[in-house]
């Protein structure tokens with residue numbers, strides 16, 4: 001009570017009470033009670049009067065609370081509403097509770113309460129007066145480098161937006177403050193340089209939005225120097241009142257307003273306009289840079305659900321608004337009670353108002369109320385919290401840290417070093433953030449790769465360095481992805497071309513191989529032809545050779561025949577002599593009688609032991625060289641049975657011998673098969689490349705005499721041993737000789753080779 005009294009200005013001593021009394025007098029009954037209440041009210045007022053004047057307290061140390069009552073609206077009048085609030089004087093507000101006309105019990109017990117504030121504005125108060133009283137002083141402090149805050153609080157439709165923003169004809173505190181700012185700055189432009197920056201945001205459904213450049217919700221961050229800041233919030237520099245008005249108008253157009261049952265143009269969000277003034281002035285012969293900030297806040301109105309709309313998006317907005325206002329109430333309570341922990345983080349609104357309520361800031365609260373008894377509850381609530389807010393003590397809102405503007409080079413160097421250090425720290429912070437962003441993006445890309453649908457990367461509209469870096473990174477990723485896609489498509493095209501070329505080359509090679517095969521077959525055929533020709537040629541050569549050898553044998557056989565004749569003569573002569581000498585000499589040289597002559601010969605195995613003259617031995621040698629002796633001995637060893645004369649026997653045997661003996665040429669042929677023939681028999685016939693070629697041998701049997709007379713063929717020679725045998729066929733299957741075999745040493749004689757060549 002004492003605190004309340006301390007903070008309340010002294011109200012007019014008797015008028016309000018009289019007015020209350022007059023009001024009360026108008027009511028029926030309960031005089032005793034009324035007198036009691038009168039007495040209580042007077043006591044209260046006297047207590048206030050006893051307290052020292054509020055001017056003794058520095059105004060900068062507590063929140064300034066003003067109450068503004070709006071006029072009764074047309075709808076309220078139509079609804080038969082009555083005024084339950086009366087602004088008694090410039091500071092005192094009396095709230096009277098009207099009982100319902102049907103509530104007879106309560107009708108008699110009328111309650112009323114006085115609230116005393118820094119200023120109370122009745123319904124007829126103009127905008128300029130409100131501004132002058134509430135904000136003008138704060139603006140002056142901002143120009144001195146202090147922070148100031150003005151916020152409107154109240155139920156929906158109580159006149160907050162009207163107070164803060166107003167209309168074109170009747171501009172509110174915001175517009176008036178900005179205009180005044182530039183007026184003051186223009187007046188002081190000779191003293192120093194000013195820079196004005198403007199930002200405008202709203203808290204809608206617990207998300208922070210930039211009203212000057214709408215986009216994604218902003219994140220609130222705590223800064224040791226600046227307090228709570230909205231990361232990515234746009235700060236526009238303005239150089240004239242018109243410019244700043246344009247920005248304000250733009251921001252208001254972006255603000256969320258919806259018609260509700262209570263208000264045609266209800267603000268569904270808390271709007272915060274911040275004007276930062278950087279002021280560089282000459283102070284004590286050196287320049288000083290001061291920075292002041294003015295925050296102008298239009299809160300959304302607390303509302304009953306029934307007052308707006310039920311089960312609609314409006315009710316959700318209302319719930320959020322109420323929640324944030326409740327958080328504000330909690331903060332006010334905690335601040336008033338001096339608690340160590342103030343729950344500023346309970347809502348975005350209290351986070352943003354942290355500086356204004358608990359920091360080094362000059363704060364003014366304008367509580368907007370409706371006079372209608374239909375909004376009694378809301379008005380009572382607003383007045384209650386406004387009354388509580390009066391007790392909030394803010395920290396000493398001294399002039400913000402003045403940064404001396406360096407004049408000497410050393411000072412400049414120091415400042416430069418500090419700035420560089422700060423810059424480095426910021427860079428490191430940025431690098432950390434970028435690294436975080438990269439890791440987040442990489443994980444997002446991984447998720448997008450595994451997900452069936454491609455991830456759509458929305459382009460952020462934020463303008464902070466971090467968000468710009470994020471945007472750039474996204475762009476880079478997209479470009480890289482696009483480049484990779486292009487490269488892949490080019491590679492696929494190249495692959496297709498290569499495959500096509502390979503297929504064409506394969507076809508070409510297949511054709512080439514087929515032609516090679518054809519050529520090869522042809523060559524093989526030619527080779528076979530050539531081999532066949534060679535064989536024929538060879539046969540001819542052999543025949544020629546045989547012919548020449550046959551001539552030799554004929555000559556030899558004639559020689560042998562003459563020798564044999566000669567021998568026969570000798571033998572016959574010897575026998576004849578032996579016959580003549582037989583009675584006288586039974587044995588000749590220990591030899592066996594003539595009858596056992598042949599048997600003796602047989603026993604000797606065919607070797608002749610008959611003594612012969614020297615000439616006969618020559619013949620024997622010839623014979624043995626031609627291997628005729630064996631035949632001869634076999635002839636001689638033919639068994640002869642029966643007795644007969646030796647002569648007759650000898651003649652018989654001779655006759656038989658001559659009869660059984662084939663002609664000598666024939667025998668020679670039998671025993672002297674030419675080696676060439678044997679070799680030829682080994683030569684395989686050429687392989688069949690086409691129709692089987694056969695070499696037909698002559699059908700007539702070849703006799704030795706015939707062969708000796710005519711030019712014999714190869715077949716004549718090979719079948720000479722059995723003239724009666726069928727002539728064999730020379731087929732390709734038996735021939736495996738190649739030209740190279742034919743050219744091997746020893747395969748053909750020198751003569752043949754010369755022929756081949």
Ligand SMILES: Nc1ncnc2c1ncn2[C@@H]1O[C@H](COP(=O)(O)OP(=O)(O)OP(=O)(O)O)[C@@H](O)[C@H]1O
Nearest residue numbers: 070071156157158159160161162263266267300301
């Ligand atoms: N002091 C005033 N003088 C004249 N008309 C006023 C005054 N205050 C408010 N009004 C009117 O009352 C109506 C509601 O006011 P306003 O929109 O400012 O309420 P509000 O508190 O901002 O409501 P909400 O919280 O829903 O946005 C408006 O039509 C406005 O013109």
